[in-house]
Each structure stands twice: as C-alpha cells, then as structure tokens.
Amino acid sequence: MERRKFISALGLITASGAITNLNSMTNNITNKRSNKMAKFELPALSYAFDALEPHIDAKTMEIHHDKHHAAYVAKLNAAVEGSDLEGKSLLELLSDASINSAVRNNGGGHYNHTLFWELMAPGKGGEPSGALADAINSTFGSFGDFKKQFSNAAATRFGSGWAWLVVSGDKLVVSSTPNQDNPLMADAAVKGTPVLGIDVWEHAYYLNYQNRRPDYIDAFYNVINWDEVAKRFDQVK
Ligand SMILES: [Fe+2]
Numbered sequence: 001m002e003r004r005k006f007i008s009a010l011g012l013i014t015a016s017g018a019i020t021n022l023n024s025m026t027n028n029i030t031n032k033r034s035n036k037m038a039k040f041e042l043p044a045l046s047y048a049f050d051a052l053e054p055h056i057d058a059k060t061m062e063i064h065h066d067k068h069h070a071a072y073v074a075k076l077n078a079a080v081e082g083s084d085l086e087g088k089s090l091l092e093l094l095s096d097a098s099i100n101s102a103v104r105n106n107g108g109g110h111y112n113h114t115l116f117w118e119l120m121a122p123g124k125g126g127e128p129s130g131a132l133a134d135a136i137n138s139t140f141g142s143f144g145d146f147k148k149q150f151s152n153a154a155a156t157r158f159g160s161g162w163a164w165l166v167v168s169g170d171k172l173v174v175s176s177t178p179n180q181d182n183p184l185m186a187d188a189a190v191k192g193t194p195v196l197g198i199d200v201w202e203h204a205y206y207l208n209y210q211n212r213r214p215d216y217i218d219a220f221y222n223v224i225n226w227d228e229v230a231k232r233f234d235q236v237k
Contacts, residue, residue: 040090042073043114051122055219057208065117068203072109072180079103097186108180112162116199121225128226132195132233139172147221149174150196154217160201165229167236168192176200195232196224 045065050058079102080086085093093099093107127143128136140146146165154163157176166173166183168190175183175190183192198204198220205216 039077040073040110042070043117045117047122052120052223055222056120056205060203060205060207063207064199064203065113069109069113072106072113075102076106076110079106091184094182094184095186104185105180108182108185111184112180112182112197112199115194115197119196119225119228120220120223121228122223124225124227125222126226128230130230131237132226132230135172135233140174146174150198151214151217154198154200155214157200163198163200164190164194165196166190166192166194167233193232193236195236196229 042065045061048058049061049065052061079100080088080093085099085103090107090111093103094111099107127133133143136143136146140149150163150165153174153176157163157178159178161176161178162180162182163176164174164183166175168183169192173190173192175188177183177185177188181188182197183190183194185191198217200213200217205213209216209219
C-alpha cells in the first residue's frame with residue numbers, strides 16, 4: 001500500500017504499473033503481452049465510507065468511489081485497450097496533447113479522484129504548516145485569503161469541474177478546470193502539478209447538500225489532509 005501511494009504521488013500509477021510487473025515477472029517470461037494487458041485499477045479508500053461524516057456523507061462517498069470512479073477506470077481501460085496507448089502510464093496519457101476525448105475524460109477522472117481520496121482523511125482539517133504554510137502566506141497574504149480564492153474558484157466553476165492549488169513553475173496558483181481536466185494536461189490554462197483539488201461535480205455533494213455547492217466547499221476544509229498536501233508540495237519543490 002505504501003509503495004502504491006508513493007508511486008501514485010509520482011504520477012506513475014495506472015496501467016500495469018510497476019507493481020503488477022514486478023509481481024508477475026515470471027509470467028512476463030512466458031507471456032510477452034502481459035505488460036500491455038495490465039489494467040488500470042480502482043484504488044481502495046484508506047478510510048471507511050462514513051469516516052468523513054458529517055462533512056461528506058457515507059452514501060455519497062460510496063457512490064462516488066464505487067460507481068463514478070470505478071466507471072472512469074473501466075472506461076479508461078476500454079479506451080486504451082488494443083491501442084498504441086496500452087501500457088502507458090496515466091501521467092504519460094494525460095500530458096499527451098493528442099489523446100482522444102475518451103482517454104482525456106476517463107484518464108482525468110481516474111487521476112483526479114485518486115488524488116482527491118488521498119487529500120482527505122478523517123479527523124483532519126485545520127491549517128497547513130511548514131514550507132507549504134509559508135508559501136501560501138507569501139503568495140496569497142494569509143491562509144484566510146487563500147481560502148477565499150480557492151473557494152471562489154470552486155464556487156464559480158460553471159457546471160462540472162475541479163478547483164486546484166497548483167505548483168506552476170516556482171509559483172503556487174489557484175485555478176479551476178472543466179469536466180475531468182486537470183493542470184497536468186497539455187492545454188491547461190494553469191499548467192503544473194496539483195497539490196490540492198476539490199471535485200465540484202454535483203455527484204460529489206448533491207445527496208447531502210443538493211444545490212448548495214458553497215456549503216460543500218466550506219465543509220471540505222474540515223477533511224483536508226494538509227500533511228498529504230504538504231508532502232506533495234515538498235516533492236514538487
Ligand atoms: Fe467526482
């Protein structure tokens with residue numbers, strides 16, 4: 001699990017993955033296609049569906065992970081199966097300017113949700129510390145000012161999409177993207193590495209918050225795992 005998380009943090013997890021290949025070396029000897037046939041997999045949550053209550057309810061988490069994310073993984077596998085893209089890492093796929101819409105939407109969906117689950121944890125929230133806090137304060141003025149920008153980006157993203165805190169070059173930037181796009185994509189308006197993201201598709205909040213997206217955004221701050229955000233920030237920097 002730790003190895004998988006580490007690989008995920010580097011953006012390498014997805015298809016086949018090193019994990020599968022290392023575990024099936026013997027199989028590779030007799031089946032040269034095994035590397036290409038490895039599939040992207042739905043990662044397990046590291047906490048229970050109800051662990052983020054009352055901020056995010058159990059039913060939303062269950063449907064979001066087991067149905068929505070699972071569908072992105074299944075459709076991504078179907079989109080790359082038998083093509084030249086089979087066997088490429090998720091990061092390779094997302095940064096490729098020529099990927100088709102099925103790979104873009106479902107690959108983005110797989111990456112974004114994998115990240116999203118890891119950025120949340122029960123009993124978290126609060127404020128960041130260390131180098132990340134220093135960077136947020138120097139960039140936005142204060143943590144409160146950062147929250148205003150991030151919440152505004154999430155609230156004003158029209159339709160379905162995501163809001164991000166991105167390490168772009170040597171800067172921290174708040175941005176948002178439509179659909180399942182993300183800052184890793186070649187044509188992203190703010191290109192870089194996302195270290196925090198919030199899903200503002202209605203499927204992320206509608207059961208509990210109905211049309212009150214701002215209430216869901218406010219609640220999200222209670223479950224942000226800032227240690228995980230800081231870890232990713234430190235890796236990028
Ligand atoms: Fe989602």
